[in-house]
Amino acid sequence: GENVEQHPSTLSVQEGDSAVIKCTYSDSASNYFPWYKQELGKRPQLIIDIRSNVGEKKDQRIAVTLNKTAKHFSLHITETQPEDSAVYFCAASGGSNYKLTFGKGTLLTVNP
Amino acid sequence: KAGVTQTPRYLIKTRGQQVTLSCSPISGHRSVSWYQQTPGQGLQFLFEYFSETQRNKGNFPGRFSGRQFSNSRSEMNVSTLELGDSALYLCASSWGWGVNEQFFGPGTRLTVL
Numbered sequence: 001g002e003n004v005e006q007h008p009s010t011l012s013v014q015e016g017d018s019a020v021i022k023c024t025y026s027d028s029a030s031n032y033f034p035w036y037k038q039e040l041g042k043r044p045q046l047i048i049d050i051r052s053n054v055g056e057k058k059d060q061r062i063a064v065t066l067n068k069t070a071k072h073f074s075l076h077i078t079e080t081q082p083e084d085s086a087v088y089f090c091a092a093s094g095g096s097n098y099k100l101t102f103g104k105g106t107l108l109t110v111n112p
Numbered sequence: 113k114a115g116v117t118q119t120p121r122y123l124i125k126t127r128g129q130q131v132t133l134s135c136s137p138i139s140g141h142r143s144v145s146w147y148q149q150t151p152g153q154g155l156q157f158l159f160e161y162f163s164e165t166q167r168n169k170g171n172f173p174g175r176f177s178g179r180q181f182s183n184s185r186s187e188m189n190v191s192t193l194e195l196g197d198s199a200l201y202l203c204a205s206s207w208g209w210g211v212n213e214q215f216f217g218p219g220t221r222l223t224v225l
Contacts, residue, residue, distance in 0.1 A: 034212065043217060
């Protein structure tokens with residue numbers, strides 16, 4: 001089955017800096033890659049996603065890149081703010097099995 | 113449009129008991145997936161239902177089961193509870209089978225004593 005590795009497990013940045021979280025996946029048939037943000041005590045919220053026919057997608061300060069050949073995808077957050085502090089999860093799904101397989105998560109802390 | 117709702121939000125049970133959790137998807141959504149979230153294992157897929165049929169199943173023992181009703185509401189049941197079943201149980205809904213975009217409910221926090 002699919003296996004998703006996520007790094008780093010924790011990331012601390014200063015307000016205004018950029019943050020990058022990286023994930024690798026194992027199943028070359030995967031074609032959908034969402035990112036979720038989970039604040040403490042709250043539900044995971046979809047913040048951006050990308051499909052395998054696209055190499056990059058942006059939404060304001062957030063961008064995701066996908067390298068199908070290397071089977072990895074990354075989340076980029078620019079001009080970080082304290083409210084960006086949360087756990088971020090990457091996931092992958094596709095092929096004949098549509099279930100989402102999640103990475104273990106990255107705790108992002110943005111220091112004011 | 114109202115979001116995904118889950119009941120109850122908190123549960124305390126003892127070992128050996130059984131528990132039923134409920135999930136109501138976003139109106140119009142017909143697919144419901146269930147996940148177990150723990151600090152050590154992250155988010156692990158339990159199963160997915162679409163049109164009252166289980167379409168996908170994760171690697172959990174048979175003590176974990178689920179069902180979906182004609183109105184798309186879903187329940188999951190855990191029998192013979194073990195201490196290791198303590199976790200946040202999340203459900204997520206999407207509008208159709210094979211549609212990957214999923215929206216999560218607030219979760220049910222289960223504590224097994």
